[in-house]
Amino acid sequence: MTDVLLTVKNLTIDIPVGAGTLHAVRGIDFTLNRGEVLCIVGESGSGKSLTSLAVMGLLGKRIKCTADVMDFDGTALLKASAKQMRSLRGARMSMIFQEPMTSLNPAYTIGDQLMEAMLLHGNATRAEARDRAIELLEKVGITAAASRLSQYPHQLSGGLRQRVMIAMALMCGPELIIADEPTTALDVTIQAQILRLLVDLVREMGMAMILITHDLGVVARVADKVAVMYAGELVETGPALNVFQRPLHPYTRGLLQCIPLPGKTERGAPLGTIPGIVPSLVGQVSGCTFRTRCSEATPACRDTIPLHADGPHCFRCVHADGQRHDKKESA
Amino acid sequence: MTHTANDPLLEEITGPTPGQLLRKRVFGHQGLLIGVIVVAILTLIAILAPLLAPHDPYAQDLMARMKPPVFLGGTWEHPLGTDHLGRDYLSRLIYGARVSLLIGVVAATISGLIGTAMGVAAGYFGGRVDAVVTFLINVRLAMPVVLVALAVVAILGGSLTVVICVLGLLLWDRFAVVMRASTLQVRQREYVAAAQAIGASTPRILLTEIMPNIANNLIVVVTLEMAHAILLEAALSFLGLGVQPPTPSWGLMVSEGKNMMLFEPWLVLIPGAVLFVLVLAINLMGDGLRDVTAPENRS
């Protein structure tokens, strides 16, 4: 049973900068089914946050965003009017940001901010919205929910604020939640609690979630599907189990080797590294953008890179198994 | 990986230095360039006044009073005409630039020194120093500048020195406020803690770690306060409590011309226009400097 909620094909985001164009996201495809958690993982500057903002229709006017298909349950997101997008956002898809302190308005109470979305979309009375707010605060594990409604954001701890953000995102019963680094600003103990909560809620309410993160540990524990992003492209996508147990793209493999695993990595031994830095995406970008840092790189990496598919597990590399076999003669 | 050596994607440390970046931004900023050019020209005129002025600005010629400027049918003998005492208007205007710029520069320097010292001390040391400085700033902000200046000048008598001192001692509030805020921000930076951990002395930290990073804000406030001081001098002189006649000052010229304003409006319009141009140019320069010296990575 596949119940597709979101389809994105060939999404491209260009940002005009001083002299030229920053090709921030280049031709990425993914689909998301109801009840599924998709993790987009990548380092800073990989374009993962821009991708999520594009889905929400929150990119500024200056930024050029095109796609062959960007379909949310039958609505073409790029062709939708501003009014249509507004009625989708908050109601059917909502977003959770990294820093709960800056995403909550310090001048309004928690209650006002929770009820705002519901009242805005005009399908509830104040009393109904209030009941729903209390119900959701309890659901996200906040005690004495009714009395919290009259508190202001600064009176809550970071973990509580993030819970309020989650409750706020759930107010209108969305079908899609986009969480952009929801736990990066939190302590590890709180991170585990918040992630558990998010995953449980997604399962229980049958929603779909896109979780954006740089932390492969979070991805491994939360994702059904993984999309690894590097310099504006999806280099590897697939079911979480496949991607982590048999990473095929050299970048994914390299990333996994960079992380020490307690009990598995030898203590004090050198960790794997990926030398070099992310290339500039301003101006002409061609071939595999990872070639400058890749241990498997060959001259063919400058050409168009084919997409290999092993069932749902896809990756983009000149080598059919992500590895070079002629190491001695080249270079 | 020799084949990647000349790869266009391979970007190492090749970006512009802060100096190069600044140069590029300066020459790409029209407002700043216009402001700087106008201020530079006016400064040159002020410095070279004795060479440029066609007449002695103090020489009266009662036979040639109220001559109109050339564009109103006057002669090239007095390109901008003469005032009610027959003094050459262009010469007085040129010498007036000296007064305005002198007051602007000196008053802004005095208040800049006072305000920066107070603001940086308050921001860096915090605690009681901050409480005292904040109190002083509030006291100062509660005093109306023009009224205080009027009172002081009325008591001590108007002269160039008095006006400069009064303005210099009154206009430090914005320096103190801005420098305090910028220092507070910069001192949170870890490079300050790193310098402390290295064992750097407090004066050294203030001079080499804090000051270079708040200098851009300082420059902006300097230009704003220069413009402010020039306008205040003009206002005081207009009220007869600033620079005293016969010293040529633009404010004084407006004041002297105001009696004839209905018959010979150019007497007021010409000094008013140069004053406007100078203050506008200084403000353009300040705005431009703020834009080009904004911290790196801001587009």
Place this chain on the structure above:
Amino acid sequence: MFDGQDMTPPTLEIRNVTKTYSVKQGLMGKRKPLTAVRDVSLSLRKGEVLGLVGESGCGKSTLAKILLGLEAPTSGQVLVDGQALGGQNRLELARRIQPIFQDPYSSLNPRKSIADIISLPLRIHGIGDAASQQKAVRDMLDVVGLPARVMNSYPSQMSGGQRQRVAIARALIMKPEVVICDEPTSALDVSVQSQILNLLGELRREFGLTYLFISHNLAVVEHLATRVAVMYLGRIVEETNTGDLFDASAHPYTQALLKSVLTPEPGLGVPDTQLGMAYPNPIDPPSGCAFHPRCPRATDLCKQRAPRPVPMRDGHVECHLHDPETPMFERS
């Protein structure tokens, strides 16, 4: 006082250090004491890496500031090679203990060239002339793996990893004995983080450095540290060698922390730490054991009496569960 095998004093020793701030609550509120570090003692031998872990607000950064001489302890002593540092001048302390900070975007002065930044310690301490300082900087750049031509560059021209290498070069140019690494990789991307961790490991072996490694990332601490101290609300609640701590932690808080580590192993799901939500307010700490409101194994005794440090294996633990004097029925 010293044990039989090793007569040399520890490279770094912290004795009963307490730091109390006075904090004002609200506009009209009264000043209240906030004890950020409460009677902490630690010692580090040459070449050891002590990992200091704990949630934000537990006092680990305050402890680092005390060690760097940026804050004076309210009471207690810091000793390097057996010498107390309290009365000594700042320069002496600076020679021996150097920091590496978390955010390489904030730890380098953007108005200074890389050569100026790295040579600053030499210039402040008046070591060598300009030429020898230049040479020292060049050598140091080589040690941290940067090309010599970056000397005339500025921080804004460098990536996060390169900046962190500059910060390391600055910390090591005085050949300090102890380096305080305050979350040195948490602002960096994963691929860069491992490079910096490897570099820190190499430098330790090469120069015989002693690290205090503060981090919230337990996987990183496990990899790099030889000993680990777990801090909670200003106290070190458990301290022992890395192997024991990760294989068989004693304190319920340590156990919860270890459980919350998310390793990139699929299929394990998100762990349930069984910790209550809120980290307590340090101005108003809980009675008895500070951890009892969040502890799944708390008893009445924990609410009433604070536990005492009990020697255990290679270090100590502060928990009634492991105190032999705790009545048996309470411990079960």
